[in-house]
Amino acid sequence: MVNERVLEKLEILSDAAKYDVSCASGQSKRANKDKGLGDSKGYGICHAFTEDGRCVSLLKILLTNHCIFDCAYCVSRKSNDVKRAAFTIEEVVDLTINFYRRNYIEGLFLSSGIFDSPDYTMERLVKIARKLRTEQNFNGYIHLKAIPGASEELMKEAGLYADRLSVNVEMPTEKSLKLLAPEKKHQDVLRPMTYLKTEIAGYKEEKSRNRKAPLFAPAGQSTQMVIGATPESDLDILGMSHHFYSQMNLKRVYYSGYVPISDDNRLPSLGTPVPIIRENRLYQADWLLRFYGFEFNELVGIDQPNLELDVDPKLSWALRNLDQFPVDINSADLEMIIRIPGIGVQSARKIVAARRFRRLQPEHLKTMGIAYNRARYFLAFSRPFSRQPDFTSNQLKQLILTAQKSKYTSAFSTQLSLF
Structure with missing residues (x-):
């Protein structure tokens, strides 16, 4: 049974995780072995339900919503007056296994605020994945957030246990990131992306020669951009996505319409949320880039920097x-x-x-x-x-x-x- 304190944490940290949309399962095919728990098929996973009845596939939580950064667009920023909580490593492992046994979930999406340092946070995420794989023999889907600034050694270990890793670029341009998150740099995101790209390719090549070689992030890596918090055009956004797909071999770029959470004068006013149709059009354009052979500059350009909202x-x-x-x-x-x-x-x-x-x-x-x-x-x-x-x-x-x-x-x- 899950005790009341853990349930309270779950309520806080699952609600805080809803702003991170980069959590779809991918093309991982981690097979069950040694009579363990679960597996991760290419068709995805299911059986987790939200309060409003929507079916979701993963237990989607933050390890903690404490954070040393003060990003204006983030509900977990250190200056925000919200209720804070943090799971222990054992609590996340127990929740995942207990929810799996009850057929609520078949996988875990685990992100976190940054507490103490990127390495300290990433180390705890890796420990959770390691315990699930090696101690609980859990073969279900695991998606870990790769923390920008964490060491390559931790990134490598994360890739050996997780099916997918994601490093969120957050803002479409360096200028916007400096405006809303002055403590962060795009380079801190691009560096681990580049490292993971190289490692994923290397392990895939090794696997082709040796079937017993270990898996390394078999569902690849993804990222997320917050849309509408700053004035970038769809040309800027899709140009960045094109770079990620062509240069970083990312599997997915996710677009998260900014949800007004602050009266900070650097952000849109509380009464002007990003139209959901804009998010929808970006996903449609993204699909055309990945599966229909379109180039991003066929869909948007200098003369038409934004996608039309009334037609796809x-x-x-x-x-x-x-x-x-x-x-x-x-x-x-x-x-x-x-x-x-x-x-x-x-x-x-x-x-x-x-x-x-x-x-x-x-x-x-x-x-x-x-x-x-x-x-x-x-x-x-x-x-x-x-x-x-x-x-x-x-x-x-x-x-x-x-x-x-x-x-x-x-x-x-x-x-x-x-x-």
């Missing part, structure tokens, strides 16, 4: 590049089909596979799971009458938005008729 980034790109459409679905290459609004990667592959056996027409595409009512404006089928009338970019945008609005209004009306 892929449709926005298509509307700005109507000269590349319509696309003949029966002859275009996979890379171009993927760029058609309403067609995803898997559907594009189905199209390429299916057209080897027949010349595709609209009725065939409708059975493949694409958003045909959107895609049809950008398609040609090698028949003159199947081509869509010429529209200007703005006319086509309004046509699609009107159809989308009508669709949701119709669905809402149908739902009302059921009552």
Whole structure:
């Protein structure tokens, strides 16, 4: 049984952890061994529930919300008047095992405020992961926060026990970091990222030669940027993400819309939270960078530094590049089909596979799971009458938005008729 004091800590430190969004499980495949507890499959983990009923996959907590830093955007900053708490190493281990045995969770996401020093904090995080792996024989998913400024020796040990490590860059630019967290430097984040990149590649190479070689952060590394606390454009943000993906081999960049928590005059006022749609558009753009072959400067640029909020980034790109459409679905290459609004990667592959056996027409595409009512404006089928009338970019945008609005209004009306 979990005692009341530990439950009180859990309430405080799980609530403080909600501001760190870089906690999705990744492509780790840590197999069960020696009849231990749990495993970590590529499909992720589940069975942890929040108070409002949302299902989450990991026990997501801070080791402590005490912190020696005073970052203006952070709820755990040292000058903030909040209730403080700290788990012991044994308490985190016991919570993880007890919650796992009850089928509440299958993994742990563990971050922390910095108390005493980066090395001291990182050492305690590593001890928790080591105890879970070596003493409890726990083979479930573990995501550890890599503390900037901690020694390479601790980073290396963390990678041997954790499935994923994340070093949060926090602000998109050095200028903003200096403004809101003057004690921190971007270089302190980039240094451990570079080290982990090298170690991950080295262990992966060793594993390819020796199947018995140890795992090292098999789900890679990730980071998080706070969005909207400072005036960076989406061009700045996606440019930084592009650097992380291309130069640091990161698996994910997470975007956390700033939640007003302070009347500090360096920050947006308490009454102006970041629109959730901006966060959503950044994630959509990020997906295009990682899986659709887009370059970040195709989505944003000097002439349009921010993503449009009323349409998704892929449709926005298509509307700005109507000269590349319509696309003949029966002859275009996979890379171009993927760029058609309403067609995803898997559907594009189905199209390429299916057209080897027949010349595709609209009725065939409708059975493949694409958003045909959107895609049809950008398609040609090698028949003159199947081509869509010429529209200007703005006319086509309004046509699609009107159809989308009508669709949701119709669905809402149908739902009302059921009552």
